[in-house]
Amino acid sequence: MMKPDMIPARPIARQAAPRWQQLWREAVRDPAELFGLLGLQALSDRLSPAATAQFPLRVPRGFVARMRHGDADDPLLRQVLPLDDEDRLVPGFELDAVGDGAALAGAGVIRKYRGRALLVATGSCAINCRYCFRRHFPYADETAARGQWSEAVAILANDDAIDEVILSGGDPLSLADAKLAELTDALAAIPHIRRLRIHSRLPVVLPERVDAGLASWLQGLPWPVTVVIHANHANEFNEEVDAALARLRDAGCLLLNQAVLLRGVNDSVDALADLCERGHRAGVLPYYLHQLDRVRGAAHFEVPDDRARVLHRDLAARLSGYLVPRLVREVAGDPGKRPLA
Numbered sequence: 595m596m597k598p599d600m601i602p603a604r605p606i607a608r609q610a611a612p613r614w615q616q617l618w619r620e621a622v623r624d625p626a627e628l629f630g631l632l633g634l635q636a637l638s639d640r641l642s643p644a645a646t647a648q649f650p651l652r653v654p655r656g657f658v659a660r661m662r663h664g665d666a667d668d669p670l671l672r673q674v675l676p677l678d679d680e681d682r683l684v685p686g687f688e689l690d691a692v693g694d695g696a697a698l699a700g701a702g703v704i705r706k707y708r709g710r711a712l713l714v715a716t717g718s719c720a721i722n723c724r725y726c727f728r729r730h731f732p733y734a735d736e737t738a739a740r741g742q743w744s745e746a747v748a749i750l751a752n753d754d755a756i757d758e759v760i761l762s763g764g765d766p767l768s769l770a771d772a773k774l775a776e777l778t779d780a781l782a783a784i785p786h787i788r789r790l791r792i793h794s795r796l797p798v799v800l801p802e803r804v805d806a807g808l809a810s811w812l813q814g815l816p817w818p819v820t821v822v823i824h825a826n827h828a829n830e831f832n833e834e835v836d837a838a839l840a841r842l843r844d845a846g847c848l849l850l851n852q853a854v855l856l857r858g859v860n861d862s863v864d865a866l867a868d869l870c871e872r873g874h875r876a877g878v879l880p881y882y883l884h885q886l887d888r889v890r891g892a893a894h895f896e897v898p899d900d901r902a903r904v905l906h907r908d909l910a911a912r913l914s915g916y917l918v919p920r921l922v923r924e925v926a927g928d929p930g931k932r933p934l935a
Contacts, residue, residue: 614802618720618768621654625676628653632671633664645680645891649729652722657799660829669827669859673723679894680724689730691889693926701745702738707930710758711750713738715766715777720800725854725895727887727924733764739773747780750787758789767796771807782816790817793852795824798831801838812845820848822881826860828872836876843877850881853919855902856895863908870909870917880919885934887924899934906935 622628625646629635653674662668697706702714717733738746750756759781766774781787796803812819821842825831839849851873853860860866870880883906886896897905906921922931 612805612807614796614800614805615770617654617656617800617802621652621720622658623650623652625651628658628675631658632661632668634666634671637666637675640677642676642678642681645676645678645724649676649722649724649726649891651676652720654720654800656801656834657721657830660832667858669865670829672858673725673826673856674721676724677894680891682893683890684893687888687890687893689890690926691727691887692924694728694731696926699749701740701749703746703749709755710760711753711756712760712762713746713766713777714763715739715761716764716768718768719763719765720768720796720803723795725856725886725889725892727889728764729889729891737764738777739769743777743780747777747784750781751784754786757786758791759787760791760793762793765794765796766792767794767803767808771811774808775811778811778815788817789820790815791820791822793822793824797821797823797838797842798825798835801834804838804841809841809845812842812847818848819846820850822850822852823878824853825851825869825873825878826853826856827865828868831872831876839876839878849878851878851919852882852884853880854884854886854895855897855905855921856886857897859895861897861901861905863905863912866905866909867912870913870919874917880917882931883919883921885921885923903935 622631625641626638628651629638651674657670661670665671693706694704697704699705699711704712704714706712714731714733715738717731717737750759778790781790823839842849853869855861860869866883873880885899885902886892888896902921910918920931920933921935922933925932
């Protein structure tokens with residue numbers, strides 16, 4: 595029996611998960627459900643069970659809502675659908691397309707270019723893009739988050755030639771705000787780091803991620819911050835994406851876009867021009883147009899170099915110079931991106 599002067603302990607109230615985390619959990623993972631949402635059940639015989647097992651379907655419902663119902667050639671759908679095209683073994687398409695393995699300095703730290711270090715902050719991503727050059731990356735063994743970032747931070751601290759840190763993944767913004775703050779608090783103690791760059795697809799595919807908590811973290815960082823988003827087609831933008839990008843700008847971030855040239859997605863001058871102009875209306879400058887990284891399973895997306903150069907030349911003839919991204923390819927062992935035009 596409880597004594598009269600005892601006050602019963604109140605149960606600890608659980609904090610509700612941020613909305614973006616709930617939407618993350620609700621992502622479409624079953625190809626049959628995706629076909630049902632889009633009225634494309636007839637496509638089911640083109641699915642690859644092997645590709646789906648190796649690199650599962652994952653796509654946020656908000657991104658699905660931007661796809662055209664009944665259109666098997668929708669450019670957003672093509673980026674996420676595990677088709678039987680992925681089963682073909684094509685010479686020159688490898689597991690490690692850009693030499694990440696050879697450039698690993700340990701604990702998810704990749705050193706390729708002078709003055710910069712890339713942290714594979716996490717293997718998680720809100721969307722599984724079928725052309726992803728890290729779709730075969732050994733995330734279980736190589737992420738900077740292991741050991742509370744200690745090994746990765748030590749590698750950076752011991753090399754005073756590094757003045758820029760790039761957060762990549764996976765998608766670094768898939769980490770909770772507290773985890774991101776834990777990392778950047780440790781980086782802030784390294785005097786030779788002067789810039790931070792964040793590569794993320796989340797502001798486009800899950801714009802709810804750019805919430806007040808993330809903005810507060812960004813505003814408190816001690817360095818200039820560049821956020822490089824990844825959009826390949828103008829249809830990826832909508833009002834929610836525009837609002838997320840505006841919040842990033844208000845937090846003091848410079849916004850750039852890098853796209854990948856993909857057959858059947860954006861391999862026309864009209865599609866590329868629309869992408870560059872639509873991004874600019876949302877406050878994002880074009881940065882890179884990448885030739886496809888030749889990762890195993892992605893050969894069906896490749897656009898020949900000669901065709902890529904013609905597209906880039908015609909794009910430059912149509913748009914103002916600041917709206918034209920640089921056409922490049924990443925080649926393992928090169929000291930920088932290799933210009934193609």
